Amino acid sequence: MARFVRWTALTAAAALLVTGCSGGSSDSGEADGKPNGSGSPATSADAATPLPSSLTSQKLDWERCRATGDSPAPGDEWQCATLKTPLDWAEPEGRTIDLALIRAKATGDDRIGSLLFNFGGPGGSGVSTLPWFATSASELGERYDLVSWDPRGVGASEGVRCRSDKEIEASESVDITPDTPAEETAYFRDAAAFGQGCQKSAGNLMAHVSTTDTARDMDLMRQVLGDRKTHYFGVSYGTELGGVYAHLFPKNVGRLILDAVADPSADSEGHAENQARGFQRALDNYLESTGQDAEAGTRKIVDLLKRIDANPMPTSSDRKLTETLALIGLIRPLYSEASWPTLTSALAAAEQGDGSGLLSLADDYNDRDASGNYATGTHSQRVISCLDDKQRPTVEEMKKLLPRFEKVSPVFGPMLGWDTAGWCHDWPVAGQYDTPEVSAPGAAPILLVGNTGDPATPYEGTRRMADELGKGVGVMITWKGEGHSAYGKGSDCVDSTVNAYLLQGTVPKDGKVCS
Template sequence: MHTRRISGPSRRPCPPRSSRLLRPLHLRTGGTLLAAAALLVSACSSGTSTTAAADAALAALPGATPSALAPYYEQKLTWHSCGATGFQCATMKVPRDYAKPASGDVGLAVARKKATGRGKPLGSLLVNPGGPGGSAIKYLEQFAGAGYPAEIRARYNMVAVDPRGVAQSEPVECLSGPQMDAYAQTDITPDNQKETNQLVAADKRFAEGCAKQSPELLRHVSTVEAARDMDIVRAALGDKKLNYVGASYGTFLGATYAGLFPDRVGRMVLDGAMDPSVSARKLNEDQTVGFETAFQSFAKNCVRQSDCPLGGPGTSPAKVGRNLKAFFRKLDASPLPTGDASGRKLGEALATTGVIAAMYDQATWPQLREALTEAMDNHNGAGLLLLSDTYYERGADGKYSNLMFANAAVNCLDLPPAFTSPQQVQKALPTFEKESPVFGEGLAWASLNCAYWPVKATGRPHRITAKGAPPIVVVGTTRDPATPYAWARSLASQLSSGRLLTYDSDGHTAYNRGSKCIDAAIDAYLLRGTPPAKGKRCS
């Protein structure tokens, strides 16, 4: 949601490229389960097939910098102390419209923590946690600044940039806190025409809010534009090559940079990879399968625990899924109290988002079991509401970050919508429900969010070859819910210098998640430029 996030498949990460239901801190998605699902797949494309995309590849830009862009490439950054100890911040300018550089600027927020140790300096290491919509600066301050291995922090300046439209970089705005609360609670499994109309109306209000509050910016927050911004950042930092670690949606952003500027790629890690060649419909389906796979793992683990509210020892994953689905149906009819100050109750939409959020990392499974027990046995929805609020980045004061707004804005601009009418969704429901009996229905409806977007998509599915780039490490986790392993295999095969690194495990992304094997392989590459051996697999 690090993909395109869960807003609707589309990272998160998300997702996204993700949908609204995704997001660990890296993902890409499209809408909940309106927004949640949206974070998932973002690469929404209604009719473009994988086969058609096979004929289209992202072309590299000319090597020479156009004279109209020279002022941007030649700007100097003025750093000042900010945030946590040792962090510096600056603001830089990029053209709002690369086709018309003189028509206006966008201000980008940049943060860095300078290299602190011994050894030959390796320049800057740009990090991006995904989304789209995740704040790279927040990620750097809270995790990457101290979470990366000491030797890497000693030799690299750790750098983050909030992409255009995100967080501190002229954020896209759409809805107020109360409006977003209402949107997040919209029923995403409509039972009749009235509920279908309400869901469509919620998507339209979201789109209209974005059009009203960010009319110009909405046209210029594509991944291609954000990737071009990164090259200006590289130049402003004084680096000849871009060293980069991207997670979830950050892999799509990094791969896009490599496709546009293959001769300027340094050491690049794409963790929890997305496949740029697939249509939105296919992306959403893949992500639906991914969440079902993750849920199967959770179910098998849950019934072995003494506190599993969905079944005891010997209960099949299918039965666990039916029990959870039955609980969701009860919430659809009778939402639970949560003790929330604003009066929100736990309905099916918020509960589903909470469960999906926990699929990103198996370390969250105990929290999910506790929240489900609290809701199913004690009729208190507070625990699942907390998981959902964390996913949405909703504060205790009722205010939301702009994560979901930026997520939809990027996803809907990058590719045409997966579906353009409720009738198309209804026709696709059997497929989605077969792929995931638990989440399929909600993820299918979440995929409708880009249908009413006020700005026409500028992107299409395409391959990225980045011919001429040095080795690029693509990392895939075999049971990743948000960015299915097949996407990593596909991206690694598209890239002319792609090197696939496989993590046989659960959860979203692989680096810095506890595998010494994965971490050692990536650290060796970042420090010495040695990519993992072909076929390298960790468990």
């Protein structure tokens, strides 16, 4: 279960169109034992190495997408295929893995090329999400083939399952803000067990699912799709992926949109603190929208969480609302202003001793269905981010952070503070970097969209990304809105600016503000 917060996908907890791709299973296999990593992230010079024609000349066998499980296939306009890519980019002529792709071909005559989408996570399924998102991108679909994929380690592309559904549900009893030595021991034991389960599932793949690996996959995708330049729409974590791609392949950058921008200058501790600030800011905005004083409303929620921590709350089912689930339930509706009334109802019920509303929100966020089955996006998320993140704070270092985190957010700070040490605790594979390299001198202008009320990727990170991309590359626009991301959220100003950039190549003035 998601007992932590990273860069959650654009569609966190939304009802998605789940699709399946045709194509065989990967020939990468699984191996017991500790995976062997490929070392430090690649540089731009490394990325210029020519690839074997066995990769670049492969032909994609596009077929109508199949239904998956109980979910119907998307409409006839959607096609699926399988791309072969190296397991280890240090050995491009070695063993390959399969990536699941989905596309809808451009509907108009004046086609520009392919537009790749990554919706965040890390661990979000582009194959499942793109048909749902495409309703917000109908204009783009006239001139672009809309294309997305399940990145390596995700969904139909060698997706990782680290725990069974029963094990996930059992972990709901683990206190994510331990108050006693026994709870602390259980917390870190659970974290270590999660990593062991991932290693058993992923085998050698566990050392080859980094953001750098996926950025290389993107450039292979560009070549196989027949595009001279990469046109790309990245949301949330997808903005980090876009920045890494631009650094590795600056000459191949076409029109790149980065929406809900992650701060590339922050290490894992910095991201946790940024999110504590972002979610508290969103919670304050929510409380004030209901006529409450933000500080007083926050104290009331903290008191509620303490009561739930001491005595898990009954619900309409046979499950109890734990503090862990209550926190996740609070986070879920902050991703969208449209969900704020649901949060109001859930909090009112919880104050009366009924945790059903918050439990439902937590289940929604955790992708748990009515039968108790969980999706595995959070498993992939952890495997990818722990390979990326080099930083491994000790318990002692984490405890020194807690007072600062609690000051930033009395509600979310403790959870995110403990997460700095628990997320990758005793992880089987070393991380690659403290912060991603996104400098992209010589790249075409990249459009960044920052939302002042974004809880998961706070607004301040947008300017930092623009600065790190480099002068004349990062171009920033601001939306004074709420929720996670900006495009397709009701701002004609944002949507028209993004569409003009992608469709006509019109670069707005840096600093443009949309209210």
